[in-house]
Amino acid sequence: MVREDRGGALFLLGTPIGNLEDLSYRAVRILEEADVIACEDTRETLKLLHHLNLRKKLVRYEKHTEEEKKEELLDLVEAGLKVVLVSDAGMPGISDPGEILVREAYRRGLAPVVIPGPSAAVAGLVVSGLPARRFFFQGFLPKGREKERREVLEEVKDIPATLIFYITPHGAEKDLALLREVLGNREAAIARELTKFYEEVRRGTLEELLEGAGEKPLKGEMVLLVEGGRRERTEPSMESQAEAYRRLLGEGMSSRDALRAIAQEWKVSKNRLYEYIMGNKEKE
Numbered sequence: 001m002v003r004e005d006r007g008g009a010l011f012l013l014g015t016p017i018g019n020l021e022d023l024s025y026r027a028v029r030i031l032e033e034a035d036v037i038a039c040e041d042t043r044e045t046l047k048l049l050h051h052l053n054l055r056k057k058l059v060r061y062e063k064h065t066e067e068e069k070k071e072e073l074l075d076l077v078e079a080g081l082k083v084v085l086v087s088d089a090g091m092p093g094i095s096d097p098g099e100i101l102v103r104e105a106y107r108r109g110l111a112p113v114v115i116p117g118p119s120a121a122v123a124g125l126v127v128s129g130l131p132a133r134r135f136f137f138q139g140f141l142p143k144g145r146e147k148e149r150r151e152v153l154e155e156v157k158d159i160p161a162t163l164i165f166y167i168t169p170h171g172a173e174k175d176l177a178l179l180r181e182v183l184g185n186r187e188a189a190i191a192r193e194l195t196k197f198y199e200e201v202r203r204g205t206l207e208e209l210l211e212g213a214g215e216k217p218l219k220g221e222m223v224l225l226v227e228g229g230r231r232e233r234t235e236p237s238m239e240s241q242a243e244a245y246r247r248l249l250g251e252g253m254s255s256r257d258a259l260r261a262i263a264q265e266w267k268v269s270k271n272r273l274y275e276y277i278m279g280n281k282e283k284e
Helices: 025-033 042-051 063-078 099-107 120-128 146-156 169-183 206-215 238-250 255-266 270-283
Strands: 009-013 036-039 057-060 082-085 113-115 135-139 162-167 187-192 200-205 222-226
Touching: 009 025, 009 063, 009 099, 025 082, 025 113, 036 042, 036 063, 042 057, 057 063, 063 082, 063 099, 120 135, 120 162, 120 187, 120 200, 120 222, 135 146, 146 169, 162 169, 169 206, 169 222, 187 206, 200 206, 200 255, 206 255, 238 255, 238 270, 255 270
Parallel strands: 009 082, 009 113, 036 057, 036 082, 135 162
Antiparallel strands: 162 222, 187 200, 187 222
16 A cells, blocks of 8 residues: 655546546545645636635646646655646546656656546546457547648557547547548447536447537537457448448338448448449439
8 A cells, every 4th residue: 555644745636527526535635635736727626626625735737837847846745745736637647747747756766646536538438338448548639730630540540449539529520530531430439528417428430420510519528439440351342332232222221221231330431332322323
């Protein structure tokens, strides 16, 4: 068991991703004992502290101040103070500041203490219905040029594990379209507003999720889970898809349901198949 009654220490503390009841007893105790709390946004951390009826010294520690603040915070630890690092929500260091501070702490011989808490990535994974035995966390795609975003997706497309991305409301449709283009029409799920009142999980192929986003806009904080790659994956020919489509029609299935069934089973685009079928009809 980690000794937490020692002198100075750096704690990495996970905070709720929505529902404040998810804060552990141990996390509450560490926050009560903290001398200094390092946080991304003081307004967000103050909401949590007000909920706990705590008043603490806050130091802003965000992406753009990591390098300049790391020495100051670790000097406090060496002076015998308990410094607690939190992010706005979830675990520090997971798509949030923390990695640089932890690395510098070890360089100084200061072993950080982790106080586990919620993680949107893991919560989204287990509620998605996609395989959770193996997963790869990518986080946010680069905000730069599309070329850079494509390069990232090309790097991860063949990984045989469920892929985890963070997406934002204003970029959701753009991200889904690019993922569909680069990865193919894979099974996927969007978990949004986890642990909050409007929690929702949307499941389907990437194409179906993209269509759904157009019909009902996505809002809030979101995790996108995508079926992992299969190196042996080969997309059936358009004629093979059309043949399966005609067979399902012959069995009494509607055109829309037949297209959907083929897209889901074969991980192909129902729009492309529909265009192919309509194109062949015009030639007849």
